[in-house]
Amino acid sequence: MxxxxxxxxxxxxxxxxxxxxxxxxxxxxxxxxxxxxxxxxxxxxxxxxxxxxxxxxxxxxxxxxxxxxxxxxxxxxxxxxxxxxxxxxxxxxxxxxxxxxxxxxxxxxxxxxxxxxxxxGPSASAQELAARRYVITDLLDDLRDASDPLERHAIAFTLFERAAELLLLSNQRWLGTGKYLPRRLREWDAARADALATPLLRGDLAAFADRVDRELHSAGGRVQAGFIR
The missing domain is CATH 3.30.460.10 (Beta Polymerase, domain 2)
Known part of the structure; x- marks a missing residue:
């Protein structure tokens, strides 16, 4: 049947x-x-x-x-x-x-x-995208400053989620949760998805941070001092 x-x-x-x-x-x-x-x-x-x-x-x-x-x-x-x-x-x-x-x-x-x-596709406001860049900026600094291995990996996987969401929304693509987030990212651009994920999967968190930094720059750059949420 x-x-x-x-x-x-x-x-x-x-x-x-x-x-x-x-x-x-x-x-x-x-x-x-x-x-x-x-x-x-x-x-x-x-x-x-x-x-x-x-x-x-x-x-x-x-x-x-x-x-x-x-x-x-x-x-x-x-x-x-x-x-x-x-x-x-x-x-x-x-x-x-x-x-x-x-x-x-x-x-x-x-x-x-x-x-x-x-x-x-979704329509995210400039304020929302800026708020997401603000969060990613903070997570990037935390990842580069952290020394405890467990903390670094926890930050890194959160950073992957936030970076993937920013990439999708910046390109008017819908988000997903859990396993659907990487799927949505690959549906949008498989090469960009792999470039973001590969250093994370191989445990090279310094290279992963550099890749997130490049993607953050492409989405408008760091947001920190002077940002009002």
Whole structure:
């Protein structure tokens, strides 16, 4: 049985009121591993028997674990607006890139409504970008000054996240969390992603700091004295 068929049975059993169901994540991409679950986005007016408007939960069904993200249409719009403000439209990526389980015309219309929003990319203000450069400037100084090995590595991995986010936002690309951050960075520019990551992965933190410094310069340079947050 295909994952679409399995997911349709799960929805029929647990969320029969779902008008739209979309498989996301590694199952949709065809890159599942031994520990992969099935990410499932659900939207519908009659999803819930109580007064709730959204739900995120894990369910065991027919030997698989389903990670469910369920919303009424109004709640789906609200959560998307929040995600867009934070530059991390996780639900929209699931909606537009996932595999249809059910939805038909209603799903097609919802995808059409949000496609341009995702395609246009995020719009970070000059103040936000400056604030991010300020944080990176401080982390760079901390990394170069630190002598404790554990502290240096902790700072370095935080610095990678902040630098990657600055690169993406400066180029109007959406952010990601966890494993999705390096994926978003590679989707944007694989060569720049590797140049940033390689010295960090080989443990050359001095070279990593130099690379971050170059990327910071390309994004406008250091921000420190005189900056008002």
């Amino acid at each position: 295909s994952y679409v068929d399995l997911s349709n049975r799960f929805v029929s059993d647990h969320f029969p009121g779902a008008a739209i169901a979309v498989i996301g994540g590694s199952t949709a991409r065809g890159t599942r591993t031994a520990t992969s679950d099935i990410d499932l986005l659900l939207v519908g007016e009659a999803l819930f028997a109580d007064e709730r408007s959204s739900l995120a939960g894990s369910y065991a069904f027919d030997g698989e674990i389903f990670e469910v993200f369920a919303y009424t249409p109004e709640a789906f719009d609200e959560w998307n607006r929040r995600d867009i403000e934070q530059h991390r439209p996780v639900l929209l990526h699931m909606l537009l890139e996932g595999a249809e389980v059910r939805g038909g015309r209603e799903l097609a219309e919802l995808r059409a409504h949000w496609r341009d929003v995702l395609g246009n």
